[in-house]
Ligand SMILES: Nc1ccn([C@@H]2O[C@H](COP(=O)(O)O)[C@@H](O)[C@H]2O)c(=O)n1
């Protein structure tokens with residue numbers, strides 16, 4: 358238990374989920390990695406579903422709202438934004454409240470592109486932005502067996518969970 362307040366446990370858990378539609382373009386940004394693709398992404402920012410799900414997991418762990426409340430899609434300053442900046446900002450919010458991320462586990466859902474070859478670079482990016490080891494960051498992927506919007510190749514989804522521990 359937390360030595361300063363025995364009523365507050367020393368761990369918190371958060372989860373996040375995000376979806377973006379495919380649109381015009383020739384690449385996606387996933388986990389901070391530019392992945393060549395025959396479609397682009399429809400989004401206000403760079404549309405990085407993994408990092409958006411991660412931000413929501415981090416914010417959710419401390420009940421700090423969601424990504425749209427911190428970085429409103431109506432705000433022009435986030436147009437085309439690098440979502441790694443959102444992750445670093447969320448990490449700073451956690452640090453200010455005395456928390457750090459213990460580990461992250463994320464799953465990307467899409468038929469294509471193949472995520473596996475890019476997963477090590479995504480893990481490195483996230484680990485670097487959170488100041489934790491790459492082996493505390495897991496990136497997995499699955500198709501949806503050609504079912505639903507991801508199965509039809511209309512878009513991409515990601516979910517993430519993270520554990521927070523006292524800094
Ligand atoms: N976009 C994707 C989807 C899947 N993978 C990898 O392929 C494995 C099999 O996927 P199923 O949906 O057929 O179970 C999956 O476990 C991933 O390793 C991928 O890299 N990128």
Ligand SMILES: C[C@@]1(CO)OP(=O)(O)OP(=O)(O)OC[C@H]1O
Nearest residue numbers: 400401402424425428429430435
């Ligand atoms: C990231 C933000 C930034 O304005 O916009 P989008 O890139 O459209 O992505 P979304 O997942 O809809 O999250 C909301 C916004 O915070």
